[in-house]
Amino acid sequence: MTPLVEMKDISISFGGVHAVEDVSVDLYPGEVVALLGHNGAGKSTLIKILSGAYKRDAGEIRIRGEAATIANPRDAKSYGIETIYQTLALADNVDAAANLFLGREIMTPWGTLDDGAMEAETRKVMGRLNPNFKRFKEPVRALSGGQRQSVAIARALLFNAKILIMDEPTAALGPQETAQVADLTQQLKGEDLGIFLISHDIDDVFELADRLAVMKNGKLVGSAKVTDVTKDEVLGMIILGKCPPGATPGPGAASAEELAGILP
Amino acid sequence: MATPPPNPLRRFLTATEIDTRMLGMIGALIAIWISLHIASGGVFLTPRNLWNLSVQASSIAVMSTGMVLIIVTRHIDLSAGSVLGFTAMMMGVMQAEWLPGIIGYDNGMTWVIALVFGMGIGALIGAFHGYIIAYMGVPAFIVTLGGLLAWRGAAWWVTSGRTVAPMDETFRLFGGGTMGSIGAFWTWVVAGVISLAILVSLILARRQRSRFGFPKRPIWAELFLALAGCGIAFGAAAIANAYPWPRRVTERYAEAQGIVIPEGGLHYVHGFAVPVLIALGVGVVMTLIATRTKFGRYVFAIGGNPEAADLAGIDTRMVTLKIFALMGILCAIGAAISTARLNAATNAQGTLDELYVIAAAVIGGTSLGGGVGTIMGAMIGALVMQSLQSGMVLMGVDTPLQSMVVGAVLVFAVWLDTLYRKGKA
Numbered sequence: 002m003t004p005l006v007e008m009k010d011i012s013i014s015f016g017g018v019h020a021v022e023d024v025s026v027d028l029y030p031g032e033v034v035a036l037l038g039h040n041g042a043g044k045s046t047l048i049k050i051l052s053g054a055y056k057r058d059a060g061e062i063r064i065r066g067e068a069a070t071i072a073n074p075r076d077a078k079s080y081g082i083e084t085i086y087q088t089l090a091l092a093d094n095v096d097a098a099a100n101l102f103l104g105r106e107i108m109t110p111w112g113t114l115d116d117g118a119m120e121a122e123t124r125k126v127m128g129r130l131n132p133n134f135k136r137f138k139e140p141v142r143a144l145s146g147g148q149r150q151s152v153a154i155a156r157a158l159l160f161n162a163k164i165l166i167m168d169e170p171t172a173a174l175g176p177q178e179t180a181q182v183a184d185l186t187q188q189l190k191g192e193d194l195g196i197f198l199i200s201h202d203i204d205d206v207f208e209l210a211d212r213l214a215v216m217k218n219g220k221l222v223g224s225a226k227v228t229d230v231t232k233d234e235v236l237g238m239i240i241l242g243k244c245p246p247g248a249t250p251g252p253g254a255a256s257a258e259e260l261a262g263i264l265p
Numbered sequence: 266m267a268t269p270p271p272n273p274l275r276r277f278l279t280a281t282e283i284d285t286r287m288l289g290m291i292g293a294l295i296a297i298w299i300s301l302h303i304a305s306g307g308v309f310l311t312p313r314n315l316w317n318l319s320v321q322a323s324s325i326a327v328m329s330t331g332m333v334l335i336i337v338t339r340h341i342d343l344s345a346g347s348v349l350g351f352t353a354m355m356m357g358v359m360q361a362e363w364l365p366g367i368i369g370y371d372n373g374m375t376w377v378i379a380l381v382f383g384m385g386i387g388a389l390i391g392a393f394h395g396y397i398i399a400y401m402g403v404p405a406f407i408v409t410l411g412g413l414l415a416w417r418g419a420a421w422w423v424t425s426g427r428t429v430a431p432m433d434e435t436f437r438l439f440g441g442g443t444m445g446s447i448g449a450f451w452t453w454v455v456a457g458v459i460s461l462a463i464l465v466s467l468i469l470a471r472r473q474r475s476r477f478g479f480p481k482r483p484i485w486a487e488l489f490l491a492l493a494g495c496g497i498a499f500g501a502a503a504i505a506n507a508y509p510w511p512r513r514v515t516e517r518y519a520e521a522q523g524i525v526i527p528e529g530g531l532h533y534v535h536g537f538a539v540p541v542l543i544a545l546g547v548g549v550v551m552t553l554i555a556t557r558t559k560f561g562r563y564v565f566a567i568g569g570n571p572e573a574a575d576l577a578g579i580d581t582r583m584v585t586l587k588i589f590a591l592m593g594i595l596c597a598i599g600a601a602i603s604t605a606r607l608n609a610a611t612n613a614q615g616t617l618d619e620l621y622v623i624a625a626a627v628i629g630g631t632s633l634g635g636g637v638g639t640i641m642g643a644m645i646g647a648l649v650m651q652s653l654q655s656g657m658v659l660m661g662v663d664t665p666l667q668s669m670v671v672g673a674v675l676v677f678a679v680w681l682d683t684l685y686r687k688g689k690a
Contacts, residue, residue, distance in 0.1 A: 054576055075578035090576045094569030094636035095562070103566055104578040106559050113557040121477040140569075 003066040005030050005195040006164055011050060011060035020046045022219045023060075023252050028164065028195040033186060035198045035210035035227075037239055043219040044199050045087065048166050051197070052084040053077035064164075075104070081163030085170055087199075089153040093142040097134075098123040100141055101156045126155045130185075147178040154185065165189065168199045183209060203232050217242045220253025280486035286630050286685065290645050297649060301656030308659055312507035316535060319505075320441040320606070322651035323540035324349075324599040325618065329625035329643040330551040331592035334561075336626055337568040338588060339635035340398065340405035344412030345596050345622050348390050349615030350420040352593075353600035356383035357429035357610025360436060376436035383597040390416065391593020395586035413619065421612040430609035440605030441538035443514050449506045452536030456502035463494035501537075508535045540602045544644070547598060552640045554591075564588060568636035624671070625650050628678040634686060650674075 004027040013021045021043040028034050036044040049055045051062065053074040062069045064080050071077050077084075084090075091100050098119040107115045107122070120137060127134045131151040136144060141152060150170070157165060167186075171179040186209050189196060200206050206213055207227055214224040215238040222238045225248035234245035242255035278285060302309040328345050335342050360379040368374065394412055398405045431437075438445040447455070467487055474481050482490075510518070510533040518533070519526050555561040563584045567574040575581050599618070604610050629646025631638030653674060657667045 052576070053578075073578065074576050078578055084576070086576065088572075090570070090573035092566035092569040092573050092577075092636075095565055099562060099566070103562075103574070106562060108559070113553075114559065114562060117473045117477045117479070120479065142569075 002029060004028060004063075005032075005065060006051070006197075007061075007063040007066075008047070008051065009061045009063070011047060011057050011062070013046060013050060013055060013058050019219045021050070021057075021216075024216065024219075024221045025251070026214050026221070026224065028197060030163075030193045030195050031190050032212065033190060033196045033198055033210045035200055035206040035213040036216065037200065037203075037206060037213055037235065038216035038222075039239060042216040042239075044216055045168055046219075047216070048084070048168060048197060048199060051077065051164075052082060052166055078104075078160070081161065082166065083157035083160065083162035083164070084166040085153050085157050085168065087168040087172060089149055091141045091149060091153060094140050096140060097127065097137055097144075097152050097155075100152055101126065101159055103156075105160065122159070123155070126159055127151065130155050130158075131181075147174055150174055150178065150182075154182075158189075162194060164195050164197075166197045166199075169201065170198070171200075171202070171205065179205075203235060206235075207232060214251075215239055217253050221251030222253045222255075223248040223250045225249065277486075280483050281490055282482065282486075284639075287639070287642060287645075290628075290630060290642060290649075294645060294649055294652065297652055297656070301652065301659070305656060305659040309656055312504050314655065314659070315504055316508045316538065318648070318651055318655050319541045320538045321655065322647045323441075323538075323544040324602040324606075325621050325625055325650065326544045326644045326647035327547045327602065328592075328595050328599045328618065328622045329629065329647045330547055330640045331588075331595040332622045332626040333551075333629070333631045333638040333640055333643045334555065334564050334588045335405070335592055336623070336631045336633060337564055337636060337638045338585060339568060339571070340585070340588075341623065342394075342405065342409045342589070342592055343619050344394065344409040344416055345592065345599075346615040346618035346620075347413045347416035347420065348387060348593060348596040349600045349603065349618055350612060351390070351416040351423070352383045352387045352597040353604045353610045353614045354420045354423045354429065354612060355386050356380065356436075356597070356601060357432065357604055358423055359383070360433045361429050361431065361610075371434060373435070375433040379433065379436060380597075380601055383600060384594050387593035387595070387597030387600075388590045389593070391596070392586055392590040394593075395589030398589065399582035399585035409619075417612075417616075420614070424612070426612050428609050428611045432605055432608050432610075436601070437605045437608055438539050439543065439601045440603075440608070441540045442606070443510050443535065445539040445605070446505075446535040446537065447539065447542070448536045449534050450536075452502045452506050455537055455542065456498040459498040460495040463498070464491055467491055467494075505537050506534045509533065510535065540606070543598065543602065547595065548640055548644050555640055560584065560587065565636060570636075620675075621647075621650055621671075624675045624678070627675065627682065630682070632682055632686060633679065 006028040008027070009025045011021055011024045012019065024043070024047055026034065036048065038044050046055065050057045051071070053071045053076050056072060062071060069080055071080070092103060098116065101123050102119045107118045109115045124137060131148070134148060134151060136148070141149060144152070170182050174182065186196060198206070198210055210227055212224060212226050213235065215222040215235065217239065222242045223244040229247035230245055234247065237243040237245065238248070241260065242253060243260055244250040244254035278288070298310060308314060328349070332342060332345065356379045359382050360375050364372070364375050364378060394408050397403050397408045467490060471481060471487065515531050515533055516526065519531055524531070555564065563574065563579050566577070566579065567581050567584060571581060600615065603614060625647035626638065626643045627633065627646070628649050629639070629642035629644065631643060650671065653671060654667060657670065
């Protein structure tokens with residue numbers, strides 16, 4: 002089976018700092034791949050390369066086996082890549098409908114914005130995601146954290162995403178809303194979407210993901226099926242860069258000598 | 266348990282969907298008018314003064330609509346007055362010195378060519394500013410501060426400081442005056458057309474809401490909006506039509522047209538002035554651009570969160586360039602109005618206009634924090650600024666004191682905006 006996404010030997014640096022160095026990850030349809038690592042390990046940067054926010058210095062991205070050109074967020078969206086950013090990336094001063102359709106507005110035959118049609122569509126999507134949501138006329142700024150999150154998720158799902166990137170999707174949510182996101186993730190997997198999940202929460206990762214990839218200092222420590230490793234081993238990967246036997250080591254895996262230097 | 270019934274004012278505002286901020290501004294304008302009327306001994310609220318006021322506010326009002334979009338995207342344009350000066354000079358030279366040699370004097374096309382030429386130059390200057398700001402990353406404050414000096418210098422340089430006059434006969438209509446007004450009949454027609462447009466847009470909006478099953482405004486609220494809109498249109502027409510031509514002008518006109526002055530004298534009235542109609546037209550077009558086009562939607566999205574707009578796939582740099590190009594065009598329209606009014610192009614034209622334009626936008630509710638502002642608010646803001654100024658002239662306040670008052674009002678308006686935003690947050 003061809004992977005939905007293949008990112009090969011991706012590198013990017015900012016002013017001499019290698020934020021991401023020779024990282025390779027892939028993603029199959031109906032699969033959730035978690036990206037783990039410390040703050041500053043390069044997870045978000047890697048994912049922003051896929052979503053078009055950053056341009057890679059080196060490496061290759063293949064979508065369904067074909068080389069993809071992703072120079073900006075518009076390109077990424079044309080490949081069916083949708084992103085839910087950690088910061089949500091909502092335009093705070095316009096309403097939910099304007100946010101959902103930002104950059105892809107529905108127009109009337111006269112070339113003007115069809116706000117009615119957009120609001121109707123928004124009501125439909127939000128009705129599925131968050132039936133309690135009623136504040137369609139208010140700017141997104143006025144909404145609660147959970148409501149803003151629903152808007153961000155609705156925006157990603159509205160245009161039939163094939164590849165979904167979720168950067169800390171539950172960071173701002175309460176337990177109930179977190180459970181909702183988990184349900185949604187399962188449902189989307191069933192619809193054959195490929196999902197990249199960035200998370201700090203190991204429990205979340207073991208519950209939702211099929212595979213995981215760990216990054217440290219911009220390099221890939223290793224990747225593994227969640228069933229082949231334990232939570233402690235994954236913590237070892239994140240903190241020490243120590244690749245356990247159940248995982249495939251990457252260029253960032255610490256060598257035996259390095260580990261000997263750290264461990265007593 | 267039912268929620269307690271809201272107070273009547275709140276219910277009224279919810280039903281009519283009138284923005285409290287807009288209402289506050291209109292209230293402030295009325296308060297200023299009444300106080301100035303009393304303070305000036307009853308000469309402020311006269312047809313003649315209101316007519317003059319509307320003409321004087323036109324040029325600033327036109328430019329303030331563009332400044333709204335600029336401030337909404339968290340930029341600023343300090344060069345508006347200088348760009349006005351330069352485009353005015355170019356339009357003046359075009360019609361008074363270049364065109365007569367090519368197509369002769371009093372050619373019917375002179376005003377068209379001059380206006381399009383000026384607007385083209387304005388667009389180029391604005392796009393140039395926008396390019397440096399958006400693609401080269403120089404802050405708008407610096408780029409347009411440079412523009413403030415550079416284009417003022419350029420305006421001088423065109424004729425080495427010489428004033429260019431007179432303007433083309435038709436072009437002068439842009440400036441208003443007795444001839445640049447449309448008279449009683451057409452003024453009523455314009456008021457009728459505006460009223461019709463208000464009614465049609467209310468009906469269309471209501472139909473649109475039915476189509477998608479959205480909540481509708483109560484009928485009484487729709488009726489109130491319709492009546493208020495038509496009332497303002499016809500009220501303004503009545504005021505403009507209550508300002509008669511000066512006797513001398515009427516006599517000269519009658520003589521030129523070969524009209525015998527009947528017993529009891531001839532009565533001609535001004536009606537709406539052409540620059541006011543231009544400003545209203547610009548206001549309508551800019552409101553449509555701001556609220557009904559993708560471009561306008563992107564302007565506000567960028568103002569709310571530039572990074573989010575970028576990530577949504579909006580070409581934010583191109584939008585920024587276009588905003589400044591639009592501002593350049595509006596400066597040229599403002600230049601046409603003020604050149605025509607003066608019947609001359611001078612290199613000092615539009616000096617300090619940028620400050621009045623910014624003040625109008627800010628007083629009109631455009632937030633310096635970005636993302637918030639309305640075209641109509643800015644135009645009302647321009648009217649507030651002009652009212653203060655002309656009111657002080659009527660009261661015989663010294664010029665330096667006028668500037669001090671205008672400055673204080675600007676700071677006060679921004680303070681109110683800060684309070685308002687804190688209350689909202």
